[in-house]
Structure formats: structure tokens, C-alpha cells
Amino acid sequence: MVKTIAVLGGGYAGLRVVKCLTHKKVDARIILINKNKYHYESTQLHEVAVGNKEPSDISFDIRAALPDSVDLIVDAVTSIDRENHRVMLQESDPVEYDYLVNALGFESESFGIKGVAEHSLSFNDIDSALAVRAHIERTLARYATSHDQNDLHILVCGAGFTGIELLGELIERIPEWTRQYSLPEGGITVDCIEAGKKILPMLPENLSSWAVKYLTDHGIKIHSGTPITEVRAGSVLSNDTEFPGNIIIWTTGVQGSHVICDSGYSQKRNRVVVENDLRVKDHPDEFLIGDVAAVPDPDSGRFYPTTAQIAVAQADCAASNLAALLDGRPTSDFHFSSVGTVCSLGPGSGVAAIDELGHWKFKGHKVGLLKRIVNDRSVLELAHVKEMLASR
Ligand code: NAD
Structure with a gap:
């Protein structure tokens, strides 16, 4: 049988x-x-969450990628x-x-922290990434009538790979939103709140410090050693310190x-x-x-x-x-055995340690290309060339 x-x-x-x-x-x-009837690249959801990519850029039809002998139940x-x-x-x-x-x-994962489900958004699939994008755009658009500075404040909770890669995409997108919603230059601000003392501790020291400098040079404020204890409507609390902002994105694991x-x-x-x-x-x-x-x-x-x-x-x-x-x-x-770690900082930059010993280290624009190759390769490994070409 x-x-x-x-x-x-x-x-x-x-x-x-x-x-x-x-x-x-x-x-x-x-x-x-x-x-779903489609597969999506979960490592690229943060790009959809800020609108630098569309869902069709990071997904393909599963049936088309499967041999006829495999049954698919959606x-x-x-x-x-x-x-x-x-x-x-x-x-x-x-x-x-x-x-x-x-x-x-x-x-x-909310770790049971009060207010996370009610007052912040996270993304783990296409629909939730689109919900984050819709919330950001709705809040920024509202500023024209609210004149509430908090409508321009983005809080990214957690600075793991997801949080850091999201910050990189935000840097790319913010000038676009500033034009689109006729906002004051430099009006949109981003604070990242991270419990750990060190950012990207899994990368060699020179790469993690380069990534932090890249982000801060582009106006991101990173608060390390700052565990979030509660999320409220319009703010994030770390014990007695309150960070105001009406756009709260949860990426703590x-x-x-x-x-x-x-x-x-x-x-x-x-x-x-x-x-x-x-x-x-x-x-x-x-x-x-x-x-x-x-x-x-x-x-x-x-x-x-x-x-x-x-x-x-x-x-x-x-x-x-x-x-x-x-x-x-x-x-x-x-x-x-790992082939290495790539952390993008937007479409054109990032840091990468190729092989676990960190023998090859890249930073800057070359990593944008490396990440594209890694992403293309993972689609290629899963599907056929035609899906890869169709999804680019
Ligand atoms: P993560 O667990 O790697 O990072 C979560 C971060 O949130 C940590 O730095 C943690 O200290 C912080 N945090 C947790 N609780 C907090 C609190 N209460 N207040 C403030 N900060 C808090 O989770 P992730 O970034 O979502 O990644 C999930 C998995 O996916 C990981 O294994 C990661 O390596 C992997 N990933 C890899 C890549 C890549 O290789 N480029 C990209 C994305 C995700």
C-alpha cells in the first residue's frame, strides 16, 4: 500500500x-x-510593510511550482x-x-507585554505586512488635518534582524512619503527601542557598529538597553520612560x-x-x-x-x-554549516559576514546586491526559473 x-x-x-x-x-x-495558494518570501515582508515592494514581488503561485504528482490543499x-x-x-x-x-x-511573539496586541502592529504574512503599510500611510496622511506631531513618529520595537532590516527600508521610503503627503522636511522621525545592550550581537563587532552608524547617520534614534514594559495607544513605555508615537511596529521576536x-x-x-x-x-x-x-x-x-x-x-x-x-x-x-549572514539596510546597503568565522565581511552597497542574489537563489531553489523571472 x-x-x-x-x-x-x-x-x-x-x-x-x-x-x-x-x-x-x-x-x-x-x-x-x-x-494560501501562494508562497511568499518571509525574509522580505518588511519591504512590503513599508511599500518598497509589492506582494507580487515576493510571492509566487504554489500550484505552478509543483509537479502534477503532488496534491495541493489550500x-x-x-x-x-x-x-x-x-x-x-x-x-x-x-x-x-x-x-x-x-x-x-x-x-x-508579544511575551505577554501589556497593550502589544491592542496598540501595535506586527507582520508575519502578506496581509499583516499590508496592514502595517496601510496604518503608516493612513497616519501620515492624517497629519494634514490633525497637525499632531505623533502622527509623524514611528516607533520600531526590537532591533533584531527584522527590526534592523525594517529601519533600513524606512530610510529609503521616508523621503517618498514626505513628498507624497507634503510633510515638512525631516518631519517623520523614527525611534527604535531595544532591550539588549548591544545591537546585532551575532555579527562581528565592526559590522554591527557600521550598521548602527549607518542607521543613526540617516536620522534613526536607537535606544538600546531599553526593555519595553507596556504599549499604550500612542506611546511605548520602558519602565518610567515614555516614547510617544502613533505608528508602533512590533518586531521583538x-x-x-x-x-x-x-x-x-x-x-x-x-x-x-x-x-x-x-x-x-x-x-x-x-x-x-x-x-x-x-x-x-x-x-x-x-x-x-x-x-x-x-x-x-x-x-x-x-x-x-x-x-x-x-x-x-x-x-x-x-x-x-552556515554560508553566512546577510542583514540588509534598505535596497542598496547592508552588512554581511560570509561563513560563521566572519572571514568575508561586506558592508555598504555590495550587500544590497548580495541580498538580491541570496533572495533570487532561495526562490530558485524552491521553484522554477520561470517563477523567479516572473517574480522579479
Ligand atoms: P529576534 O528574536 O532575532 O530579535 C528580537 C529583538 O527584540 C531582540 O534584539 C530582543 O532583544 C528585542 N526584544 C525582545 N523583547 C523586547 C522588549 N520587551 N523590549 C525591547 N526589545 C525587546 O527576532 P526577529 O528579528 O523577528 O527575527 C526572528 C528570526 O528570524 C531570528 O532567528 C532571526 O535571526 C531571523 N531573521 C533573519 C534575518 C536575516 O538573516 N537577514 C532577517 C529577519 C529575521
């Missing part, structure tokens, strides 16, 4: 698993389940009935599986999909600790990869970070292990 592999999520990890399984010509029925997963091997869906009938690859991705806790997994921030071969303890038919998985790094004794690059590598490993299980062979452990 032919086995069924259900792959949940058509993000970087899910699409990559499907692609690897079809390349390996595994003897199984493959069903991909995704909420529906939202509500939970997984793990005992009975069934995926429960919002609109359609449950899907039965023999093997499961859970790659349902991330959601924004991510958690895994809520489907994880809704399915009874033992989890922390909707991430499940997996075995070294990416399967779940006591559930040898389940693989978890990407943002829903806490994957042990045997070298450091810690968990790997949740990046697109690592999610794609996990997808390769999960696909090989599925092929092994179908053939009755043993599985292999996940190992990862």
Missing part, C-alpha cells in the same frame, strides 16, 4: 521538502497543505490529531497521513505556529524539541522543521536559531530521512 506524506506549510521549509521528495522520486503520495490547518494520524482543516475534511512533516512556520499548542505537543513558545534526526520523540512518523522545531546543535549543546537558511537545510535532512524510512534504512542526524 502506498504511504501518504502530509507536508504542512508552503514556506521555505515545506516547499523545499516537497521539492526534495519529488526529486528523490519517493514511492509515496505527497500532499502539501497551505493556508486550507488552514487547525490542529493535528496525532493519535489517529489526521490533520484537521478549517474548511475541508481531515487528511489522513502515514508520515507528517510539520513546517507551519512562525507568528509574532517570533514563536512557532499556534497549531503546535492546539495539537497537544509538549512545547515552549510553540516550538517542540526534536531528536537529532528531526523526528519527535515517541512519534517516529512525525518530522518538525523550521520555526516550529527546537533542533539541538550537538556541537554547541544549544538549539539552532530559526532562520530561513537553517529551515531549508532541515528540509533537506527531513526529506532524506523520509526516503530512508520508506526504504527501510536508518535515518541520519541533522548537521548544519
Whole structure:
């Protein structure tokens, strides 16, 4: 009897698993389940959130990128009935599986801080990125009648990669908005509020300090060592200090999909600790990869970070292990060696450390090009050339 592999999520990890399984010509029925009929590049959402890119620039139709042999169900997963091997869906009938690859991705994390959900916006998909853009543009347009300075104040909460890359895009966009809404020159201000003392600590010191200087030279105020304790309508609080602003964007980190806790997994921030071969303890038919998985790094004794690059590598490993299980062979452990880190600062600049030792370091305009190559390559790895060309 032919086995069924259900792959949940058509993000970087899910699409990559499907692609690897079809390349390996595994003897199984493959069903991909995704909420939308399109895939979007989640590493580029911040560009849509400020309007430097349109949704069509960072997305492509999944059906067009899949071989005919793969079944696609466009529906939202509500939970997984793990005992009975069934995926429960919002609109359609449950899907039965023999093997499961859970790659349902991330959601924004508020850490339970008061007022975050009510008074700030975050982005984790195309719709929420468009909502951020609409809110910014509506608030800036309102200044013409409100004359409220806070309508021109943007607060970016958190200076991780998402926050920093967003700041870079804002630098590019602000002159455009100033013209579009006839605002006073220099009227739009941006404050970034970050709990940590050091900005971009994961990058070599000269690159992180270059990035901070680039941002501050372009008028961004960065407040490090400033943990946010509450968000209010029109301001952000760090203990007794209040930062006013009517545009509040929340980028303080991510958690895994809520489907994880809704399915009874033992989890922390909707991430499940997996075995070294990416399967779940006591559930040898389940693989978890990407943002829903806490994957042990045997070298450091810690968990790997949740990046697109690592999610794609996990997808390769999960696909090989599925092929092994179908053939009755043993599985292999996940190992990862980074090709490096790229942090863009708008379309024309950024910082990059190529290889984990930071042997090759780039800063400035070359990184804009590097990021475009990395983005093009990730689309190319997931889809076909025609989708890549159509999406540029
Ligand atoms: P993150 O966890 O990397 O950064 C969140 C930042 O918010 C941290 O600096 C943290 O100190 C700060 N923060 C948390 N709570 C706070 C509070 N109460 N007040 C103020 N600051 C607070 O999250 P992210 O930037 O959303 O990135 C998520 C994942 O995606 C990470 O693994 C990241 O590496 C990855 N990512 C990578 C890239 C890239 O490689 N270019 C781009 C975007 C995201």
C-alpha cells in the first residue's frame, strides 16, 4: 500500500521538502497543505510593510511550482490529531497521513507585554505586512488635518534582524512619503527601542557598529538597553520612560505556529524539541522543521536559531530521512554549516559576514546586491526559473 506524506506549510521549509521528495522520486503520495495558494518570501515582508515592494514581488503561485504528482490543499490547518494520524482543516475534511512533516512556520511573539496586541502592529504574512503599510500611510496622511506631531513618529520595537532590516527600508521610503503627503522636511522621525545592550550581537563587532552608524547617520534614534514594559495607544513605555508615537511596529521576536499548542505537543513558545534526526520523540512518523522545531546543535549543546537558511537545510535532512524510512534504512542526524549572514539596510546597503568565522565581511552597497542574489537563489531553489523571472 502506498504511504501518504502530509507536508504542512508552503514556506521555505515545506516547499523545499516537497521539492526534495519529488526529486528523490519517493514511492509515496505527497500532499502539501497551505493556508494560501501562494508562497511568499518571509525574509522580505518588511519591504512590503513599508511599500518598497509589492506582494507580487515576493510571492509566487504554489500550484505552478509543483509537479502534477503532488496534491495541493489550500486550507488552514487547525490542529493535528496525532493519535489517529489526521490533520484537521478549517474548511475541508481531515487528511489522513502515514508520515507528517510539520513546517507551519512562525507568528509574532508579544511575551505577554501589556497593550502589544491592542496598540501595535506586527507582520508575519502578506496581509499583516499590508496592514502595517496601510496604518503608516493612513497616519501620515492624517497629519494634514490633525497637525499632531505623533502622527509623524514611528516607533520600531526590537532591533533584531527584522527590526534592523525594517529601519533600513524606512530610510529609503521616508523621503517618498514626505513628498507624497507634503510633510515638512525631516518631519517623520523614527525611534527604535531595544532591550539588549548591544545591537546585532551575532555579527562581528565592526559590522554591527557600521550598521548602527549607518542607521543613526540617516536620522534613526536607537535606544538600546531599553526593555519595553507596556504599549499604550500612542506611546511605548520602558519602565518610567515614555516614547510617544502613533505608528508602533512590533518586531521583538517570533514563536512557532499556534497549531503546535492546539495539537497537544509538549512545547515552549510553540516550538517542540526534536531528536537529532528531526523526528519527535515517541512519534517516529512525525518530522518538525523550521520555526516550529527546537533542533539541538550537538556541537554547541544549544538549539539552532530559526532562520530561513537553517529551515531549508532541515528540509533537506527531513526529506532524506523520509526516503530512508520508506526504504527501510536508518535515518541520519541533522548537521548544519552556515554560508553566512546577510542583514540588509534598505535596497542598496547592508552588512554581511560570509561563513560563521566572519572571514568575508561586506558592508555598504555590495550587500544590497548580495541580498538580491541570496533572495533570487532561495526562490530558485524552491521553484522554477520561470517563477523567479516572473517574480522579479
Ligand atoms: P529576534 O528574536 O532575532 O530579535 C528580537 C529583538 O527584540 C531582540 O534584539 C530582543 O532583544 C528585542 N526584544 C525582545 N523583547 C523586547 C522588549 N520587551 N523590549 C525591547 N526589545 C525587546 O527576532 P526577529 O528579528 O523577528 O527575527 C526572528 C528570526 O528570524 C531570528 O532567528 C532571526 O535571526 C531571523 N531573521 C533573519 C534575518 C536575516 O538573516 N537577514 C532577517 C529577519 C529575521
